[in-house]
Amino acid sequence: MSFSTLPSHLAAGIDHHAPVLDVVVPVYNEEIDLEPCVRRLHAYLRSHFPYRFRITIADNASTDATADVARRLTRELPGVTAVHLPEKGRGRALKHAWTHSDAAVLAYLDVDLSTDLGALLPLVAPLISGHSDLAIGSRLARGSRVVRGAKREFISRSYNLILRGTLAARFTDAQCGFKAIRSDVAARLLPMVEDTGWFFDTEMLVLAERAGLRIHEVPVDWVDDPDSRVDIVSTALADLRGIVRLLRGFGSGRLPLAALREQLGRNPLPVPGVPAGLTGQLLRFAAVGAASTLAYLLLYALLRIGAGPQWANLIALLITAIANTAANRRLTFGVRGTGGAWRHQFQGLLVFAVGLTLTSGSLTLLTTVTDDPAQHLELAVLVAANLLATAVRFLLLRAWVFRRTGSRP
Numbered sequence: 001m002s003f004s005t006l007p008s009h010l011a012a013g014i015d016h017h018a019p020v021l022d023v024v025v026p027v028y029n030e031e032i033d034l035e036p037c038v039r040r041l042h043a044y045l046r047s048h049f050p051y052r053f054r055i056t057i058a059d060n061a062s063t064d065a066t067a068d069v070a071r072r073l074t075r076e077l078p079g080v081t082a083v084h085l086p087e088k089g090r091g092r093a094l095k096h097a098w099t100h101s102d103a104a105v106l107a108y109l110d111v112d113l114s115t116d117l118g119a120l121l122p123l124v125a126p127l128i129s130g131h132s133d134l135a136i137g138s139r140l141a142r143g144s145r146v147v148r149g150a151k152r153e154f155i156s157r158s159y160n161l162i163l164r165g166t167l168a169a170r171f172t173d174a175q176c177g178f179k180a181i182r183s184d185v186a187a188r189l190l191p192m193v194e195d196t197g198w199f200f201d202t203e204m205l206v207l208a209e210r211a212g213l214r215i216h217e218v219p220v221d222w223v224d225d226p227d228s229r230v231d232i233v234s235t236a237l238a239d240l241r242g243i244v245r246l247l248r249g250f251g252s253g254r255l256p257l258a259a260l261r262e263q264l265g266r267n268p269l270p271v272p273g274v275p276a277g278l279t280g281q282l283l284r285f286a287a288v289g290a291a292s293t294l295a296y297l298l299l300y301a302l303l304r305i306g307a308g309p310q311w312a313n314l315i316a317l318l319i320t321a322i323a324n325t326a327a328n329r330r331l332t333f334g335v336r337g338t339g340g341a342w343r344h345q346f347q348g349l350l351v352f353a354v355g356l357t358l359t360s361g362s363l364t365l366l367t368t369v370t371d372d373p374a375q376h377l378e379l380a381v382l383v384a385a386n387l388l389a390t391a392v393r394f395l396l397l398r399a400w401v402f403r404r405t406g407s408r409p
Helices: 034-048 068-077 089-097 117-127 150-167 185-194 198-208 232-252 259-262 278-303 308-333 341-370 375-401
Strands: 021-027 054-062 078-087 105-108 134-138 146-147 179-180 215-219 221-223
Touching: 021 089, 021 117, 034 054, 034 068, 034 117, 054 068, 054 089, 068 078, 068 259, 078 089, 078 146, 089 105, 089 185, 089 198, 105 117, 105 185, 105 232, 117 134, 117 215, 134 198, 150 198, 150 232, 179 185, 185 198, 198 215, 198 259, 232 375, 278 308, 278 375, 308 341, 308 375, 341 375
Parallel strands: 021 054, 021 105, 054 078, 134 215, 146 221
Antiparallel strands: 105 179, 134 179
């Protein structure tokens, strides 16, 4: 097939003599496995892949005969090229090969070919069509078939649970060596990826997800390579360090995800009559509000033991208001970094004054009706007043405090 079958945004500006797909095989001291892998991959692509392709052997600092095997394969097999990097690191090899490729879609797979090649076309098809931005093979998705030991299964699932708990990742398998990315996406995303080792995949996927890119997952058939040379302990420690680095980057606002989202991200589908981003903001605000209300009621009940209702209300509401503004700043309205934090807190306290007026006024009204109201009645009145105050708070936060950052990056 020719480039005429590609979407216009992929075909435009691409050399029509360039391949549609560039499959990178990163290797380090793989003189034994490299040749059978490349020959099998080449035969499969020639027989089953309907577009022009290239296979790139990315040798990262091998010290055995891997480079010699790679050079021989480039002479014997059309469409096979090789690059040699003087420094070790799978992420470094992938980043170099992808950055210098002229193909429309970039992919990679591990030299052991643990993943069945039948998943390759389903992996890249959504990228060729323009439907998705990245694609990953998943050993944990429904429909996948995996043969591996209990130890590696436990490690893989534990790692993905850690990613979900710390980085709120929604993809199911970060470590499967079977991934693809559109070249236009790679050109903007890869400069933000800092890791040069095994954490490269995870960092790329987390940044892509945070930027609103669409990640397509393909269930794969996967058979564990018993001769794998990955150092599990050192790799796990490096992954944990990478997670901490990303958390710091997100917290400080150092990563320009908003700009990347604006360039490449997929905005939510428009809903007639509903401002963009409003639905997501309401859901996040409601979650923060529910947590704040529970904290407020707990503090009020504790403070009420030794203080009057007005003082207990004031202190509990002030503490939760400060925490609420900080949480909504980050989670609901997507403001990162410390810039403007003090101004936002000051404006939040003014919004707090509105809530204080509503809740204090409700208590005053209650005491005019009955001199000694029961505590459960006080709490019921405060819940109702807080619901009204919460609605007013959201409107003021969206329209005034965070009006310039109304969408989440």
